[in-house]
Amino acid sequence: MVGVGGVANSGVIWSGSNYGPSVLLSAPAVGIVTTGTTSPYRKGTGTSEATAYVSGAAALLREKYPDLTVGQLVNRLAKSAGLPASAKGLSLPDQKYGYGFIQPLAALKRDIPAGPKNGPLKMPKAQASSAGGESAGSGGDNSKSPGKNGQQAAEEKSGGLSTGVIIGIAAAVLVVVAVVVILVVRGKKRRNGPPAGGPGGPGGYGGGYGGGYGGPSGYAPQQPNPYQQQAGSPGAYPPAPPTQPPGQ
Structure with a gap:
C-alpha cells in the first residue's frame, strides 16, 4: 500500500494533507x-x-518498464521525487x-x-520473517531470482489445502444431489404406475371380488331380480295360456 500526501502548487505540504x-x-x-x-469541469482540492x-x-x-515489480516502480517514483527548499535535509521518508x-x-x-x-514498500511481519529477515530497503536485486522464498512456498501450500477442501465439499454436494434425484425419480414412478390391483389383481380384470369381468364364465353372473317371483311360489301369477289349442 502506498500512502499519498498532498502538496500545494509551490511544492509545500498542503495544510489538509494526510500525515503519518x-x-x-x-x-x-x-x-x-x-x-x-x-x-x-471544476477545480478540486x-x-x-x-x-x-x-x-x-x-x-x-x-x-x-513492464518487467519491474510494483515495489520497483514505487522505488523509481521515490528516487526521482522532489522536495521544496524548506524541506531539504529531512530524514526520508518524512511523515508529511x-x-x-x-x-x-x-x-x-x-x-x-x-x-x-x-522497493520502499513495507513488508508484512510474516512475509519479512519468512524471507529470511530481508527488509524493504536492503539486499540486492532479487527480482530475477528463479527460486521461491518461504512466503511463496507457504502461500502455495495453503492454496493447495484450500483447493483440496473445496474439491471435497463439491464432491459431497454432488453425492447429496444424486441421492435426492434418485429419491424423486422413484417417487414419481410409484405415483404414475398401474393401480395396486392391476390386471389379474383383486378387483381388476382377472376376477374381482363379487364376480367382476373375470368370473368363472368370463362374464358377470346374472343377479336375481328382486321384483320377479318364481313360479309355484305362494302368490305367484299363473303361467300364461298357450297361444295354440291342444292337439294342433
Missing part, C-alpha cells in the same frame, strides 16, 4: 481541474486528486512528504537501478 508513517509519496492536491456534477496523480504516474512507468512529491518525467527517464523487488 504510511505516507510514501506526495503529489499536487490544490486547485486540480477535474470533472464535476453540475458542470463538465484534496488527497484524492493527489492519489490520482500517483496512480497515473505508476501507469506510465508500468508501460515503459514521504520521499517527496512525484516527478513523472524524471521517473521515466532517469537511470535508476531496479533495486529489491519490494
Whole structure:
C-alpha cells in the first residue's frame, strides 16, 4: 500500500494533507481541474486528486518498464521525487512528504537501478520473517531470482489445502444431489404406475371380488331380480295360456 500526501502548487505540504508513517509519496492536491456534477469541469482540492496523480504516474512507468515489480516502480517514483527548499535535509521518508512529491518525467527517464523487488514498500511481519529477515530497503536485486522464498512456498501450500477442501465439499454436494434425484425419480414412478390391483389383481380384470369381468364364465353372473317371483311360489301369477289349442 502506498500512502499519498498532498502538496500545494509551490511544492509545500498542503495544510489538509494526510500525515503519518504510511505516507510514501506526495503529489499536487490544490486547485486540480477535474470533472464535476453540475458542470463538465471544476477545480478540486484534496488527497484524492493527489492519489490520482500517483496512480497515473505508476501507469506510465508500468508501460515503459513492464518487467519491474510494483515495489520497483514505487522505488523509481521515490528516487526521482522532489522536495521544496524548506524541506531539504529531512530524514526520508518524512511523515508529511514521504520521499517527496512525484516527478513523472524524471521517473521515466532517469537511470535508476531496479533495486529489491519490494522497493520502499513495507513488508508484512510474516512475509519479512519468512524471507529470511530481508527488509524493504536492503539486499540486492532479487527480482530475477528463479527460486521461491518461504512466503511463496507457504502461500502455495495453503492454496493447495484450500483447493483440496473445496474439491471435497463439491464432491459431497454432488453425492447429496444424486441421492435426492434418485429419491424423486422413484417417487414419481410409484405415483404414475398401474393401480395396486392391476390386471389379474383383486378387483381388476382377472376376477374381482363379487364376480367382476373375470368370473368363472368370463362374464358377470346374472343377479336375481328382486321384483320377479318364481313360479309355484305362494302368490305367484299363473303361467300364461298357450297361444295354440291342444292337439294342433
